[in-house]
Amino acid sequence: MKRIVAVLGGGNGGHTLAADLSLAGHEVRLFEMEKFKGNMHSVFETRKIECVGEVLSGVADISLVTSSIEEAIEGAEVILVAVPAFAHKGYAELLAEKVNSNQLVVLLPGTLGSLEFVNTWKELNANKDVVIAESDTLPYATRLEGPGKVRVNVKILVQIGVFPATKTDWAENILKDILNVRMVSNVLEAGLSSMNPIDHPPGTILNAGRIERSNGDFYIYEEGMTPSVIRVMEQLDNERIAIGSKFELSLMTIGDLLHTSGYGPKGDTWEVLNGSRSLTPIKGPSNLNSRYLTEDIPFGLKTYASIATYLGIKTPVMDSLITLATILVNEDLEDQGRTIEDLGINGMSVSEIKEYVTTGQILIAK
Amino acid sequence: MKRIVAVLGGGNGGHTLAADLSLAGHEVRLFEMEKFKGNMHSVFETRKIECVGEVLSGVADISLVTSSIEEAIEGAEVILVAVPAFAHKGYAELLAEKVNSNQLVVLLPGTLGSLEFVNTWKELNANKDVVIAESDTLPYATRLEGPGKVRVNVKILVQIGVFPATKTDWAENILKDILNVRMVSNVLEAGLSSMNPIDHPPGTILNAGRIERSNGDFYIYEEGMTPSVIRVMEQLDNERIAIGSKFELSLMTIGDLLHTSGYGPKGDTWEVLNGSRSLTPIKGPSNLNSRYLTEDIPFGLKTYASIATYLGIKTPVMDSLITLATILVNEDLEDQGRTIEDLGINGMSVSEIKEYVTTGQILIAK
Numbered sequence: 244m245k246r247i248v249a250v251l252g253g254g255n256g257g258h259t260l261a262a263d264l265s266l267a268g269h270e271v272r273l274f275e276m277e278k279f280k281g282n283m284h285s286v287f288e289t290r291k292i293e294c295v296g297e298v299l300s301g302v303a304d305i306s307l308v309t310s311s312i313e314e315a316i317e318g319a320e321v322i323l324v325a326v327p328a329f330a331h332k333g334y335a336e337l338l339a340e341k342v343n344s345n346q347l348v349v350l351l352p353g354t355l356g357s358l359e360f361v362n363t364w365k366e367l368n369a370n371k372d373v374v375i376a377e378s379d380t381l382p383y384a385t386r387l388e389g390p391g392k393v394r395v396n397v398k399i400l401v402q403i404g405v406f407p408a409t410k411t412d413w414a415e416n417i418l419k420d421i422l423n424v425r426m427v428s429n430v431l432e433a434g435l436s437s438m439n440p441i442d443h444p445p446g447t448i449l450n451a452g453r454i455e456r457s458n459g460d461f462y463i464y465e466e467g468m469t470p471s472v473i474r475v476m477e478q479l480d481n482e483r484i485a486i487g488s489k490f491e492l493s494l495m496t497i498g499d500l501l502h503t504s505g506y507g508p509k510g511d512t513w514e515v516l517n518g519s520r521s522l523t524p525i526k527g528p529s530n531l532n533s534r535y536l537t538e539d540i541p542f543g544l545k546t547y548a549s550i551a552t553y554l555g556i557k558t559p560v561m562d563s564l565i566t567l568a569t570i571l572v573n574e575d576l577e578d579q580g581r582t583i584e585d586l587g588i589n590g591m592s593v594s595e596i597k598e599y600v601t602t603g604q605i606l607i608a609k
Numbered sequence: 610m611k612r613i614v615a616v617l618g619g620g621n622g623g624h625t626l627a628a629d630l631s632l633a634g635h636e637v638r639l640f641e642m643e644k645f646k647g648n649m650h651s652v653f654e655t656r657k658i659e660c661v662g663e664v665l666s667g668v669a670d671i672s673l674v675t676s677s678i679e680e681a682i683e684g685a686e687v688i689l690v691a692v693p694a695f696a697h698k699g700y701a702e703l704l705a706e707k708v709n710s711n712q713l714v715v716l717l718p719g720t721l722g723s724l725e726f727v728n729t730w731k732e733l734n735a736n737k738d739v740v741i742a743e744s745d746t747l748p749y750a751t752r753l754e755g756p757g758k759v760r761v762n763v764k765i766l767v768q769i770g771v772f773p774a775t776k777t778d779w780a781e782n783i784l785k786d787i788l789n790v791r792m793v794s795n796v797l798e799a800g801l802s803s804m805n806p807i808d809h810p811p812g813t814i815l816n817a818g819r820i821e822r823s824n825g826d827f828y829i830y831e832e833g834m835t836p837s838v839i840r841v842m843e844q845l846d847n848e849r850i851a852i853g854s855k856f857e858l859s860l861m862t863i864g865d866l867l868h869t870s871g872y873g874p875k876g877d878t879w880e881v882l883n884g885s886r887s888l889t890p891i892k893g894p895s896n897l898n899s900r901y902l903t904e905d906i907p908f909g910l911k912t913y914a915s916i917a918t919y920l921g922i923k924t925p926v927m928d929s930l931i932t933l934a935t936i937l938v939n940e941d942l943e944d945q946g947r948t949i950e951d952l953g954i955n956g957m958s959v960s961e962i963k964e965y966v967t968t969g970q971i972l973i974a975k
Binding site: 446448449450451452453455456466467468469470471472474475478531559560562563564566567570571573 | 812814815816817818819821822832833834835836837838840841844897925926928929930932933936937939
C-alpha cells in the first residue's frame with residue numbers, strides 16, 4: 244500500500260530513505276533543519292536524489308523537500324526520524340504538539356531514544372498518545388557520495404520495537420509497506436539490540452593508535468576485527484545481553500544480529516564481521532573524534548551502563564571502554580550521554596519498566 | 610673498586626650485566642637455573658659473551674657460569690637479580706637462608722618485588738637482616754641476539770631504592786662501582802617508578818588490532834605512540850603518581866623518568882617517546898600474549914591498583930587497562946599478580962608502611 248511518509252534528517256539515512264521510498268512509489272516529504280540546509284542545497288532545488296549501486300539505482304523524485312516541520316508531517320502516516328542519537332531530544336522538542344496519535348514516529352535507529360522522546364513529551368506535557376517505534380539499526384548500509392547522491396550497498400532487515408508495545412500490530416501494518424521489518428517484543432528489546440555501540444567502540448579503541456597514525460586510512464572491519472578485538476566485543480556483548488535478561492529479553496548476540504539484519508554470513512562474531520561484503524570495504528573512522536566514539540559512547544554504552552548500574556549489573560568491559568574512549572576523544576564526553584533519567588525510567592522497578600513499555604502507563608508503586 | 614658480583618638470570622638483562630661488568634674488570638658469576646640452561650648452552654661451555662653495538666663492544670670473559678646458586682653467591686658482595694617479576698618469588702625462595710647480611714641483593718627492575726622478597730623470607734623465617742634494593746628499570750636498553758651475544762643500545766641511569774632505607778648510603782657505596790645509579794628515598798619510590806607498566810599496556814592495548822593483524826610487524830614506539838595513546842598513558846601515569854603522593858613521594862612523570870634514565874630527549878611524554886633513539890627501532894610485541902601484558906599487568910598495574918584500592922584511591926584508567934588486557938591475553942590473568950598481601954603490607958596504615966620501608970621493622974599499632 245502506498246504511504247505518505249515524512250523523512251526527517253538529511254544525512255546518509257534520510258537521503259536513502261527518501262530516495263528508496265520515492266522510487267517505490269510512496270509520497271515522501273524530506274525534512275532538514277534550516278541550519279543544515281546548506282549541506283544539501285541541490286536537493287532542496289531539484290528534489291532529486293540519485294541512487295547508485297547494485298541494490299538501488301535510478302533517480303528518485305522526492306514529493307517535497309522542506310525545512311518546515313509542519314509541511315513535512317502534515318498528513319503523513321509515518322514519520323521516520325533518521326538522525327544521530329544526540330539529536331533525538333531536539334527532534335522530540337521539534338515534534339512536540341505537532342505530531343498526533345494517528346501518526347507513527349519511528350527512530351532509525353533508536354538506542355532507546357524512543358523512551359527519551361516520550362519522556363521529553365511528558366516533560367512538555369505534549370503528545371501523550373503518540374505511538375513511537377525504534378529500530379536497532381539504519382535500514383541500509385549506505386554512504387552519501389555527495390549532495391543528492393547515495394550509494395546503497397545492502398538493504399537491512401531492521402528489528403522494530405513499539406511504544407507502547409500494545410500497538411505493535413498496528414505499527415507493523417504500516418511499516419511492512421515501507422521497510423523490511425521484524426517486530427520485537429518492545430522498545431527495550433529494539434533499543435538494547437543496537438549494533439553500533441557493540442562493534443564500533445572496541446574496533447576503534449583497540450585500533451586507536453593505528454587509526455590516528457594512518458589518519459583513517461584503515462579498513463576497520465578488514466584490518467581491525469582481529470580475534471582479540473572480537474573477544475573484547477563478545478564480552479561487551481555478554482554484558483549487553485545480561486541487561487536484557489533482567490527484562491526477560493533473550494537478546495540476539497551481536498553476531499546473530501548482524502547476520503539476521505543482512506550484514507554478513509551466519510557464523511560466530513569473527514566470521515560474520517570478517518565475512519561481511521558490506522562492512523569489509525568500509526574505511527575509517529577518519530580520526531578518534533568520530534561518531535564511532537562520540538555517538539556510540541554517550542548514546543550507546545553509557546546508556547546501557549546507566550541501566551546496568553541502576554539494576555545492579557556489573558559491566559567492567561563497558562566501563563573500561565567508556566573510560567578509555569573519553570580520553571581518546573579528547574573533548575568532554577564526561578557529562579554527555581543518555582541516562583536512565585533521560586529515559587524517564589529512573590525510580591521504576593524492573594516490572595514497572597516492563598509495564599511502562601508495554602502499556603505506556605506509569606504505575607509506580609511507592 | 611672491583612667487586613665480586615653474582616648475576617642471577619640468563620635473559621637479556623643477565624647476559625648484558627655479566628658482560629658489561631666483566632669487561633669493566635669485576636669478578637662476575639652468572640647463574641641460570643638448570644631447567645633454562647639449554648637456552649644458553651654455549652655460554653656455559655665457553656664463559657664468553659660477545660657485545661656488539663656502539664655502547665659496549667668486545668668479548669667478555671665471565672669468571673663463572675653456573676647453575677649452582679651456592680657457587681654463584683658464595684663471597685659475592687652484591688647479587689643482581691635480573692629476572693621477570695613473576696620469577697621473583699621463586700628467586701626469593703632460592704636465596705632464602707643462603708644469602709647473608711653482608712650481601713646486597715638488587716632486583717633489576719623490581720616493581721615492588723623487593724617487598725615480596727622480604728615478605729617471602731619472613732614467611733620462611735629466613736634472611737631477616739639482608740639488605741635488598743630495587744631499580745625502576747633494567748640498566749640497559751639491550752637485546753639478546755643469540756646465545757652469548759648481546760646488542761646494547763643504551764646504558765641506563767637507574768633509580769634505586771633500598772630496603773631498609775636506612776641502608777641507602779651503604780648500598781650506594783657498592784652500587785656506584787658497578788652501575789649508573791641515582792638513589793631514591795625508599796623502595797616504594799623505586800617500585801612505583803617502573804616505566805614498563807606505564808608505557809607497555811597502553812601502547813599494546815590501544816594498538817591490539819594492529820599488533821595481531823601484523824603478527825608483530827609493528828614498531829610500537831615509532832607507529833603506536835600517537836597523541837591519543839599518549840593521553841591515555843599520561844592519565845594512567847597520573848594515577849600512579851597519586852598513589853605515590855599518599856606516601857609523600859613526589860614521583861617523576863613517565864616522561865621525566867624516561868628522559869632522566871637516558872631513553873630520550875627532555876620533553877613531554879610524546880616527545881620523549883617519539884624522540885627516543887633506543888626505543889624507536891623496537892618492534893613488537895609479536896603478539897598479545899606477550900610480557901608487555903602478561904608481566905606488566907599482573908606484576909605492574911595490578912600491583913599498583915591493589916595498593917590504590919587499599920588506600921582508597923580511584924584508578925579508572927588502570928582498572929580499564931587491566932580489564933581489557935585480561936581479555937586480550939586470552940588466558941587466565943584473572944587470579945595472577947602481585948597484591949598488597951604479597952608485598953606484606955596489608956593491614957598497615959600509610960605511616961606504618963613508610964616506617965616499615967625505612968627501618969625494616971613492622972610496628973603495627975592495632
